[in-house]
Each structure stands twice: as C-alpha cells, then as structure tokens.
Amino acid sequence: MPSFGEQLSQLRKTNNLKAEDLADIVGVKRRIVFMYEKNESKPSFDVLIALADYFNVSLDYLVGRSDEPKRK
Structure with missing residues (x-):
C-alpha cells in the first residue's frame, strides 16, 4: 500500500492542486506539504x-491503510 506521502501527492495532483494551494487549505506552509509528500514530516491530527475532509476520503485511505477511498 502507498505511504501517506505518496497518497497525499497523488490526491493533490489528481485534483490539480498546487502545493501552495493545498497548504493554504489546511493551514500549513508550502514546504511542509512537500515534507509530507516526501514522508519527512508527519501531519498533526487536525491537519489529517x-x-x-477536503479530499472526501477516509483517514485509513489517506494514511495508506485502505485501498478504498470512500468513507463508511
């Protein structure tokens, strides 16, 4: 299964978002988004x-524990 960083990068790109835009949406700096995507930093629970919520996926999907993106 993909890592959190891989999943986040894929979701961001699939939704045609720049890292800067995603950073603004979740309230972090752009470089932090890149650190998440490289698995160099882990987000807080609030950011997760x-x-x-923004991508409308489950937390399990976001962190790579499920292949099913839909929330139950």
Missing part, C-alpha cells in the same frame, strides 16, 4: 482530518 482537514486533508481527509
């Missing part, structure tokens, strides 16, 4: 929830 904001990402899952």
Whole structure:
C-alpha cells in the first residue's frame, strides 16, 4: 500500500492542486506539504482530518491503510 506521502501527492495532483494551494487549505506552509509528500514530516491530527475532509476520503485511505477511498 502507498505511504501517506505518496497518497497525499497523488490526491493533490489528481485534483490539480498546487502545493501552495493545498497548504493554504489546511493551514500549513508550502514546504511542509512537500515534507509530507516526501514522508519527512508527519501531519498533526487536525491537519489529517482537514486533508481527509477536503479530499472526501477516509483517514485509513489517506494514511495508506485502505485501498478504498470512500468513507463508511
């Protein structure tokens, strides 16, 4: 299964978002988004929830614990 960083990068690119735009959406700096995508940093729980809500995916999908993106 993909890592959190791989999943985030794929979701961002699939949704045609720049890292800067995603950073603004979840309230972090652009470089932090890149650090997440490279698995160099882990987001806070609040940021994880904001990402899952924005992309409308489950937390399990976002962190690579499920192949099913839909929330149950």
